[in-house]
Amino acid sequence: MGGWLDLTTGMGINVGDYFTKVSSQIMDFVSGLSPGKKLAMVGVGGGILMVIIGMFFWAGDKTFSPLMTNLNPEDSANIIRLLREKNIPFRVDQGGKNISVTPENLDQLRLEIATMGFPENSVVGYEIFDKQSLATTSFVQKVNQKRALEGELMRTIKSISGVKRARVHLAIPTKSTFVEDQKKSTASVVLDLEPGVVLSEKQVYGIGTLVARAVEGMDTTDVVIVDNHGKTLSKNASDSLAQATATQLEYRSKVEGDLEKRVEAILGRVVGEGHVIAKISADLDFAQVNETQTIYDADGSAVRSVQRDTKSMEGSRPTASGPAGALSNTPGQTPGAGVVKLSDTKTSNETTNYEVPQTVRRTQKSVGSIQKLSVAVMMDGKQTRTPAADGKFETKSEAWSAEKLKEFEDIVASTVGLDRKRGDILEIKTMEFKQEDFLEAELVLKEKERKSYIQNIVLYSVIGVTIVLFFLLVVRPFIKWITENTIDSVDTFLPQTLEELERMQKNAILPGLEEAIPVLPDRVDPEKVEGEMIKEKIITLVDSNPHKAALILKDWLHEPVKKEDGAEGDKGGGPGKSKTG
The missing domain is CATH 3.30.300.30 (ANL, C-terminal domain)
Incomplete structure (x- = not known):
């Protein structure tokens, strides 16, 4: 029978005996468990098995990528018909709206679907005239x-x-x-x-x-x-008008708010933040007006052109003479000549054209221009601190002088761009502001912070106690249970006596390795084995700390030896004899 070689001990281990020993130990371990532990092992083993099976299925399952999404039923049916004709695996989600295919077929299918006109087949554009x-x-x-x-x-x-x-x-x-x-x-x-x-x-x-x-x-x-x-x-039109009105009101509020912030910011640096309140009402003109104005300057006219026309006539002209009647008009008759003296005539005309300068102005008034401002400013009194009888300071409010109020008016007028000619109004009044009692609010805030602090402490304490209990009641017993079972299994598996060890060595030597493995004596001297172990331990200690070992040997050499101690040393094996070998 084949076997294994333990390189640490040089002994061979029989494979059949090893597996027999392990199987018997496992059976003994399982039989020694309580019903609850057996049930727990079955549950854990079943869970691990299910996880492994699920991982195998997940690894073997095909991944799908979306081909088309948000499809209508007609397009979805056409695409599914195309995929079935090509025997391409697909998956349908969202009630047929989404279709997914494997990644290797994704790009090719998208090109084919686009060529066929999907998914826009239900929408016809100007391509309808291509086949008219x-x-x-x-x-x-x-x-x-x-x-x-x-x-x-x-x-x-x-x-x-x-x-x-x-x-x-x-x-x-x-x-x-x-x-x-x-x-x-x-x-x-x-x-x-x-x-x-x-x-x-x-x-x-x-x-x-x-x-x-x-x-x-x-x-x-x-x-x-x-x-x-x-x-x-x-x-509709009415909604548009209402929307335009709302936009105008929003713009008006924005203009008023900006002016109020300017006034409060500049006066707050003098009287203190929170001690001044400004309210402004602005009358805006949202009318769209386009004006065209032509101005002629008669005083600045200049001669552009002058045209003169002069006519003169002088000398005499002949007049008719002779008797009246047919004789004078008969051919061959020569009437007597007469000359009439005329006076000289002279006519002169002159036309002058003037160039009159003119100015054409086209004006488009801006929408939302300010027509009138009404400014009201309320200021807290002047705050003065005076020492009180108890050593603390007392704050009092005094009215501002007329000179200061006049200065404040000038500052506000310049800030908002006040124009008295268009009817703008500015009023500044000084009144004592009511001082809010912040003590109660501060107490409420502190109480809220204290409750929040206590809640955090309780929460973290519960979490810490839960972790400790989980470790003590679950983790620690589980580790102890595993450790005890492992120690018992190892102790049972190892040989208990030297005779058992010798028998295991003889039965487990592999063929052909008799010469390679040192032959142990038939009998092992326990005292010799123990002495060798102590010797190896002493050598290890001396190598790890030679200085301390030298001091111990020095003390041993200078220590006087008593008879009783020597007798006891001989009897029990003194440190210089039996312990050092």
Whole structure:
């Protein structure tokens, strides 16, 4: 029979005897346990076995990666049909909305699905016109145009963060010949949002503007936006007006708050923080006014051009003479000549063109400009400290002088930009502020801190006691139980007597190793073995601490030897004889 070699002792161990011994020890160990310990071992062993089996299943299970998410039933059915045709393993989650496949097939399937038009097959865009027939009627063309526009808007809205799906319905009326009969286009948008997503007013307004600008003749107020729960998200004209009013009030409060903080900050450095209160009422102008003004400067006119026209006439002209009648007009007759003397004529015209300077001013008044300010400031009295009879100081409040109040008015007027011409009002009053009694509040705060401190102490104490009890009642008994069982098993497994050790050595020597293993004598002298062990121990101690060993030997050499001690040493083996060998 084969065996093992124990290199520490040089002895061979029979394999069959070893396993027989171990199995018997295990059976004895189990039989010696109480029913509770047996049940605990069964439970722990079963749990470990289940964990191991689960790890094997988990290691052998295929990992899946999401292929498509948030699918509608039609797209999900088409993709599942494709996967089954290709015999590709897949997993469906969320009621068919999410489909997952193995990582090695993920990229290829995504490309194939994108080529087939999934998951956008239910949304038709302008690609509907790619396969349009020449025999398509005008009515079908209008319907396809409407479907394409709705589909493109759906795709665009779906790309917005937080929007899972979108439906767009357009109502585009037929164009009328008469303008007064033309109806406006309207739109309805249904949004399916991601869980926990709430669109802001700006996002809703942006979606409405997107739809309105995509359809001719549509205004933002003609777009109604609702979510998948039927809640209206868009605002109508009245809501827009209310929103504008709320914005104006918010801006007014901000202006008033900023001015109040300025006044309190600058006066607080003088009278003390918390000793001044400022309240300001601002009248703002939110009207949008555009003005165009043209100014002519007559005094600064200049001659641009001068045009002069002069005419003159001088000399005489002949006049008709001879008797009146037919004789004078008969051919061949020469009338007597006459000359009329004319006076000289001279005409002169002059036109002067002037360039008049003009200034054109186009003014757009800012919205929210201040028209009037009403400022009210209340100040605490001047705080003075006077020594009291008990040695402490007493604080008294005195009214500020008129000169100081005038200085405060000038400071406040400059801080808020006060303008008396537009009717601004400023009032500063001095009154004694009520001093709050902080003693009671301080006591309440201290009591609260004390309770919190006690609660923390109790909490940490309970945690510490729980840890100690767990160690004493669970960890320590478990360690003791394991240690005792291990010690008992080792003590039982080892040989108990020298005869048993010799018998084990003789029975466990492997074939061919008789010469390699030193042969032990038939009988082992216990006193010799004990002496050798003591000798080895003394040598080890001397090597570890030679100085101390030298001192001990020196004391032994100088110690007088008595007869009684010598007799006892001979009888029991003195340290110089039996102990050192």
